[in-house]
Amino acid sequence: MSTETFSLNFSLSRAAFTFELNCALPARGVTAIFGASGAGKSTLLRCIAGLEPDAQGAIVGPDVNWRCAPTAPPVEERGIGYVSQRAALFPHLNVAQNLQFAIKRARSRIAFCEHDSLVELLGIRALLPRSVENLSGGEAQRVALARALLSQPRLLLLDEPLSALDDERRHELLRYLVQVKAHFALPMFYVSHRLDEVEMLADYLVELHEGQVRQQGNAAEVFSLLAFAQRQRHPSCIIDAHCVEKESEWGLARLEFDRGALWLPNSAIALGQSVRVRVAADDVSLSREAPTSSSIANRVAVQVDAVHAPRDQAMALVRLRAGRAYLLARITRRSLAELQLEPGQSCWAQLKSAALLS
Amino acid sequence: MTEADWQALWLTVKLAGFTICLLMVIGLPLAWWMARSRSVFVPFVSAIVALPLVLPPTVLGFYLLLAFAPSGPIGQFTETLGLGSLAFSFPGLVIGSMCYSLPFVVQPIQVSIENLRSELLESAATLGAGPMDRLVSVVLPVIRPGLITAAILGFAHTLGEFGVVLMIGGNIPGETRVLSVQLYDHVEALDYAQAHTLAAVLLVSSMCLLLSLNILRRRGWVAGTLLGSAREH
Numbered sequence: 315m316s317t318e319t320f321s322l323n324f325s326l327s328r329a330a331f332t333f334e335l336n337c338a339l340p341a342r343g344v345t346a347i348f349g350a351s352g353a354g355k356s357t358l359l360r361c362i363a364g365l366e367p368d369a370q371g372a373i374v375g376p377d378v379n380w381r382c383a384p385t386a387p388p389v390e391e392r393g394i395g396y397v398s399q400r401a402a403l404f405p406h407l408n409v410a411q412n413l414q415f416a417i418k419r420a421r422s423r424i425a426f427c428e429h430d431s432l433v434e435l436l437g438i439r440a441l442l443p444r445s446v447e448n449l450s451g452g453e454a455q456r457v458a459l460a461r462a463l464l465s466q467p468r469l470l471l472l473d474e475p476l477s478a479l480d481d482e483r484r485h486e487l488l489r490y491l492v493q494v495k496a497h498f499a500l501p502m503f504y505v506s507h508r509l510d511e512v513e514m515l516a517d518y519l520v521e522l523h524e525g526q527v528r529q530q531g532n533a534a535e536v537f538s539l540l541a542f543a544q545r546q547r548h549p550s551c552i553i554d555a556h557c558v559e560k561e562s563e564w565g566l567a568r569l570e571f572d573r574g575a576l577w578l579p580n581s582a583i584a585l586g587q588s589v590r591v592r593v594a595a596d597d598v599s600l601s602r603e604a605p606t607s608s609s610i611a612n613r614v615a616v617q618v619d620a621v622h623a624p625r626d627q628a629m630a631l632v633r634l635r636a637g638r639a640y641l642l643a644r645i646t647r648r649s650l651a652e653l654q655l656e657p658g659q660s661c662w663a664q665l666k667s668a669a670l671l672s
Numbered sequence: 673m674t675e676a677d678w679q680a681l682w683l684t685v686k687l688a689g690f691t692i693c694l695l696m697v698i699g700l701p702l703a704w705w706m707a708r709s710r711s712v713f714v715p716f717v718s719a720i721v722a723l724p725l726v727l728p729p730t731v732l733g734f735y736l737l738l739a740f741a742p743s744g745p746i747g748q749f750t751e752t753l754g755l756g757s758l759a760f761s762f763p764g765l766v767i768g769s770m771c772y773s774l775p776f777v778v779q780p781i782q783v784s785i786e787n788l789r790s791e792l793l794e795s796a797a798t799l800g801a802g803p804m805d806r807l808v809s810v811v812l813p814v815i816r817p818g819l820i821t822a823a824i825l826g827f828a829h830t831l832g833e834f835g836v837v838l839m840i841g842g843n844i845p846g847e848t849r850v851l852s853v854q855l856y857d858h859v860e861a862l863d864y865a866q867a868h869t870l871a872a873v874l875l876v877s878s879m880c881l882l883l884s885l886n887i888l889r890r891r892g893w894v895a896g897t898l899l900g901s902a903r904e905h
Contacts, residue, residue: 405814
């Protein structure tokens, strides 16, 4: 196995649930572990952390060789950062002492994360003297995240850290997670059942279904897979681009990706910045000829990659390719027939809107 | 108070002190096991631990007396060690008091351990804390209210013990004659003035202990009600 990947194989049998997982995941960036509840997402994280005493198997990768019992290294020797749904902060310690708990025990590990700058990054300086019992849910999760990072982990496991929060707090913490991702070269496994969180954070995506891997690959690629997209209520795809031009007169920014570019309102984007854009399949229309005059500014030359058009449905889903980037379009089956779109064919995609994710 | 009264008071405090120290050492692992184990023996052990709550102390004392006798199981053991019989001795009284006060110590600790969220221990482990470290820096501080409750209740309950002492301790000054026995003697001798003093000492000290428990509880330092059955928080 190359040093760039974690190789995982785990199995665990319980009443009415068998968990059997065998896969290789990248040892950097954010790997989202996605799936419905009961798919075994949390179980996977608990196996990795060594919190499932009955599990069999191992995770092997750079700096990591953790087998399950009987030769398992105990949890405390693994160097795992673990944040769960509800922050498990120590109630007898205040916020600062909770962080100290991690710092004191992290001495033997290589330090990459420093207390003062992390406290700034996560905006928890004002919370330090507070008791953990009167923190809000979002505050508690930020403290838990800081504590996990200060233990200088080799791998950060995030088990639905946003699921207990209301929508506003969820987005706030999501932005903090994006910051953490940008700041630390730390591999993270992020468990979630919500597509919007995965869209924003994930570099790599594993979909679990009933204890097994159903789909895995680069996040942008998996999102555009018809087999994956057709199961989502609002199929969409993501494009990683960077800003190459700012048009101050019209307030737009030009975001370039592999074989195309988009114009988006430029308010928050800096020149040269890498951004991630989400395009809903319902917002993409197709035409055979280059559209000339239209209010839709964004059009991309694409090639039809695959088509999913079940006979019993009015709508068809089309996967489009622009170099290494992918787009999805949901159009009626009739339009599909009228345009005579087949895999391999070139056409134009018009994007009614695109949302900036980062 | 006479010299004999003072002697009885000191003996009582000494007995309660020894008893509670030993009970805390035994009670913590026992409570942990009862709270966390899925063993089929847990209900049986729980019932045995709770027995002194409902059993007349004299019954407990009677069986202990039989066990301590030279032909009894504990008696034979202590005889082979050359310690003689535990009956009518201070160590015997300590053992009797431990049986008698066991539920008052184990139950509050058990309740706090049941309320201890296992996520706390898991996150302590992921942060690099080994088993001993987790016990000292997470478990003990978090269940501290239960520990304080257990200590106060166990101590107070041992102070007032009578039936068990009478059966296995008898009435040896400085060795087994505790406050409640001394009080009984005064009443037998129709010496009500002396009896009043001792009764007042027991009443006031028990009252003070329970009062302190309630004050501490309001500040969140101790857990539970008298029997430690209320849940924390």
